[in-house]
Amino acid sequence: xxxxxxxxxxxxxxxxxxxxxxxxxxxxxxxxxxxxxxxxxxxxxxxxxxxxxxxxxxxxxxxxxxxxxxxxxxxxxxxxxxxxxxxxxxxxxxxxxxxxxxxxxxxxxxxxxxxxxxxxxxxxxxxxxxxxxxxxxxxxxxxxxxxxxxxxxxxxxxxxxxxxxxxxxxxxxxxxxxxxxxxxxxxxxxxxxxxxxxxxxxxxxxxxxxxxxxxxxxxxxxxxxxxxxxxxxxxxxxxxxxxxxxxxxxxxxxxxxxxxxxxxxxxxxxxxxxxxxxxxxxxxxxxxxxxxxxxxxxxxxxxxxxxxxxxxxxxxxxxxxxxxxxxxxxxxxxxxxxxxxxxxxxxxxxxxxxxxxxxxxxxxxxxxxxxxxxxxxxxxxxxxxxxxxxxxxxxxxxxxxxxxxxxxxxxxxxxxxxxxxxxxxxxxxxxxxxxxxxxxxxxxxxxxxxxxxxxxxxxxxxxxxxxxxxxxxxxxxxxxxxxxxxxxxxxxxxxxxxxxxxxxxxxxxxxxxxxxxxxxxxxxxxxxxxxxxxxxxxxxxxxxxxxxxxxxxxxxxxxxxxxxxxxxxxxxxxxxxxxxxxxxxxxxxxxxxxxxxxxxxxxxxxxxxxxxxxxxxxxxxxxxxxxxxxxxxxxxxxxxxxxxxxxxxxxxxxxxxxxxxxxxxxxxxxxxxxxxxxxxxxxxxxxxxxxxxxxxxxxxxxxxxxxxxxxxxxxxxxxxxxxxxxxxxxxxxxxxxxxxxxxxxxxxxxxx
DNA sequence: TCGACGATCGTTTTT
DNA sequence: CGATCGTCGA
Numbered sequence: 112x113x114x115x116x117x118x119x120x121x122x123x124x125x126x127x128x129x130x131x132x133x134x135x136x137x138x139x140x141x142x143x144x145x146x147x148x149x150x151x152x153x154x155x156x157x158x159x160x161x162x163x164x165x166x167x168x169x170x171x172x173x174x175x176x177x178x179x180x181x182x183x184x185x186x187x188x189x190x191x192x193x194x195x196x197x198x199x200x201x202x203x204x205x206x207x208x209x210x211x212x213x214x215x216x217x218x219x220x221x222x223x224x225x226x227x228x229x230x231x232x233x234x235x236x237x238x239x240x241x242x243x244x245x246x247x248x249x250x251x252x253x254x255x256x257x258x259x260x261x262x263x264x265x266x267x268x269x270x271x272x273x274x275x276x277x278x279x280x281x282x283x284x285x286x287x288x289x290x291x292x293x294x295x296x297x298x299x300x301x302x303x304x305x306x307x308x309x310x311x312x313x314x315x316x317x318x319x320x321x322x323x324x325x326x327x328x329x330x331x332x333x334x335x336x337x338x339x340x341x342x343x344x345x346x347x348x349x350x351x352x353x354x355x356x357x358x359x360x361x362x363x364x365x366x367x368x369x370x371x372x373x374x375x376x377x378x379x380x381x382x383x384x385x386x387x388x389x390x391x392x393x394x395x396x397x398x399x400x401x402x403x404x405x406x407x408x409x410x411x412x413x414x415x416x417x418x419x420x421x422x423x424x425x426x427x428x429x430x431x432x433x434x435x436x437x438x439x440x441x442x443x444x445x446x447x448x449x450x451x452x453x454x455x456x457x458x459x460x461x462x463x464x465x466x467x468x469x470x471x472x473x474x475x476x477x478x479x480x481x482x483x484x485x486x487x488x489x490x491x492x493x494x495x496x497x498x499x500x501x502x503x504x505x506x507x508x509x510x511x512x513x514x515x516x517x518x519x520x521x522x523x524x525x526x527x528x529x530x531x532x533x534x535x536x537x538x539x540x541x542x543x544x545x546x547x548x549x550x551x552x553x554x555x556x557x558x559x560x561x562x563x564x565x566x567x568x569x570x571x572x573x574x575x576x577x578x579x580x581x582x583x584x585x586x587x588x589x590x591x592x593x594x595x596x597x598x599x600x601x602x603x604x605x606x607x608x609x610x611x612x613x614x615x616x617x618x619x620x621x622x623x624x625x626x627x628x629x630x631x632x633x634x635x636x637x638x639x640x641x642x643x644x645x646x647x648x649x650x651x652x653x654x655x656x657x658x659x660x661x662x663x664x665x666x667x668x669x670x671x672x673x674x675x676x677x678x679x680x681x682x683x684x685x686x687x688x689x690x691x692x693x694x695x696x697x698x699x700x701x702x703x704x705x706x707x708x709x710x711x712x713x714x715x716x717x718x719x720x721x722x723x724x725x726x727x728x729x730x731x732x733x734x735x736x737x738x739x740x741x742x743x744x745x746x747x748x749x750x751x752x753x754x755x756x757x758x759x760x761x762x763x764x765x766x767x768x769x770x771x772x773x774x775x776x777x778x779x780x781x782x783x784x785x786x787x788x789x790x791x792x793x794x795x796x797x798x799x800x801x802x803x804x805x806x807x808x809x810x811x812x813x814x815x816x817x818x819x820x821x822x823x824x825x826x827x828x829x830x831x832x833x834x835x836x837x838x839x840x841x842x843x844x845x846x847x848x849x850x851x852x853x854x855x856x857x858x859x860x861x862x863x
Numbered sequence: 864t865c866g867a868c869g870a871t872c873g874t875t876t877t878t
Numbered sequence: 879c880g881a882t883c884g885t886c887g888a
Contacts, residue, residue: 171877172877172878173877173878174877175877176877199878200878201877202878223878226876244884302878305878306878337877366875367875367876367877369874369875369876370875370876370877370878469874469875470874470875471873471874471879471880528864528865530864532864532865533864534864655878656878658877658878675874675876676875677874677876677877678875678876678877680877681877699874699875701875702874702875712875716875737879738873738879740879741879
């Protein structure tokens with residue numbers, strides 16, 4: 112038996128593999144071979160230390176990461192990879208909760224509620240309190256509860272135990288309590304409670320915890336910078352006995368703090384795990400020297416970091432292109448045109464990616480790619496499982512599996528329309544409350560003994576419709592263990608009348624819905640084929656916890672990838688376009704309101720974007736951009752100024768290189784920023800100083816009385832106007848009362 | 864019960 | 879600009 116070959120690793124990576132005992136934190140910079148190191152470490156445990164796969168637990172955040180890790184280990188070792196626990200935090204917790212459900216008074220067929228279902232529950236609770244969604248947004252309540260759970264709180268937990276300040280007199284706390292009661296009644300759990308539920312379980316039942324502590328001798332956590340406090344606590348609990356915990360992360364790539372990721376987990380690791388060893392992977396294997404150095408300069412501005420010195424042996428490479436476009440359309444045109452050029456030079460499309468800060472930005476890019484016949488795919492656009500018809504059918508399946516899931520039942524009780532409207536539903540719900548039973552039980556008994564429920568006064572038509580539905584659900588339910596999920600699905604789809612309902616309406620939308628429902632059928636079949644013991648319950652769990660497995664994106668068949676920067680984490684491309692590098696976009700206007708911490712996160716996001724590129728990085732921005740239906744002049748992103756001059760060329764779309772600096776350096780320059788720029792094309796509405804108009808129509812662009820928008824001062828009205836063309840001058844009164852005079856030629860003005 | 868129409872309001876989203 | 883949502887009216 113030859114010893115494992117570690118010669119492919121650098122010294123730091125090797126240390127990270129060999130330091131198997133005791134707590135380790137590996138700070139792995141972008142492109143530093145993090146996954147390779149983790150994978151080798153696990154293989155080493157199995158092959159050299161003969162650790163049983165059963166004793167290794169690796170926690171990730173995405174199913175994608177888990178799959179990749181499993182596959183790579185599988186190709187390295189002979190041990191049974193199937194026994195390795197490589198899963199997401201949530202799937203891991205769901206598994207524990209199902210097998211230990213009785214401890215917490217759950218039954219193991221509990222449903223997992225996603226955000227939209229959470230919202231529905233909150234809405235109902237607010238309604239019960241007579242609070243309109245205008246007074247209190249359900250999302251506020253959701254956010255509040257999420258925050259509590261992210262910090263490890265569960266109802267009944269000793270508050271002092273919890274890393275959070277809680278005001279139990281707060282009305283939101285009351286909503287929280289009612290929400291939890293509601294979920295418990297529905298035998299349901301939300302994403303946050305999957306984690307806190309396990310914490311609760313471990314805290315209340317030390318022997319259960321002990322069982323898991325003894326089982327998992329080696330614990331690994333990937334993307335550690337994204338863990339929240341609750342997950343941190345879980346890691347602490349699980350590793351308390353063996354203390355063989357290895358976390359891998361990069362504080363510079365922490366971009367999910369808005370979802371509860373807590374950078375303290377990294378910054379305080381050594382305090383909590385006193386004998387922790389810290390290893391840094393600082394050599395980058397991905398990007399050119401130029402890109403790495405530029406990115407390093409940008410991220411160095413952050414204060415919230417441990418600090419790494421990234422370096423690379425890769426060649427210097429080309430300068431970054433910072434491309435100044437006239438407007439958002441021109442930006443799209445530039446990207447498409449450049450991609451064509453690259454393609455002509457022989458670069459495959461799949462080596463290229465376009466990033467943007469917000470999903471809405473993809474639209475224009477897509478338009479331009481389509482016009483140029485460039486194949487592309489949008490990663491993570493509209494979610495398949497969030498479509499109405501899919502949610503409807505999932506609700507059917509849910510009520511089959513978990514009869515207490517009243518939310519699911521109320522969703523489909525009148526879908527397709529059976530004449531059971533809000534009033535009837537209300538009656539049934541009230542009756543269920545007085546009888547202290549679930550909505551389903553109520554339905555079931557009403558249908559079985561209608562004579563006992565004359566007081567609800569249901570019409571014959573309604574009764575028959577209800578009876579039909581109850582029969583269907585019951586029929587499916589009895590066969591749930593003996594019949595393939597796909598057949599159950601088919602029965603529900605057709606006998607509920609859903610399919611015929613869609614079929615009868617001939618419009619385009621229904622057509623698309625039917626196709627989606629067929630796709631869902633395919634997904635179930637696929638699930639059955641790839642699973643040893645498929646069940647409807649397990650399928651439902653899979654799709655709520657793993658939304659990526661949509662089956663609809665066959666791997667890179669030679670398309671350009673389009674995605675948000677969040678979606679780009681962990682990926683790499685030869686050629687990267689970072690678009691919309693403007694103030695208010697990137698950094699987002701929201702982050703600008705939220706102070707330095709928020710800006711630092713945006714900067715990390717920018718850093719992530721830059722470090723995806725291997726060979727060539729284009730960063731584009733538009734002088735003017737349509738935003739919320741208005742043309743805005745945002746100015747280039749502050750992050751562009753944080754890249755030292757020597758790493759980039761500042762260009763215009765036609766390819767000419769501008770002076771190394773630029774005219775946007777300070778806000779004071781805004782009034783004349785486009786002094787020496789001319790554009791051969793562009794719609795009149797975008798023309799700030801229109802020389803064409805000067806020749807053809809010698810009249811004022813902003814005559815007295817018109818409403819305008821100034822990129823800096825906002826909306827205003829023209830009080831006075833003189834001259835035209837290059838000579839046009841205006842005096843403007845802004846909505847805040849301020850009056851200012853401008854030379855139109857130099858002012859960022861547009862008609863409102 | 865359902866549709867049509869206006870008011871509103873706009874990040875990011877591994878689970 | 880556009881999607882989403884709530885309120886009306888038939």
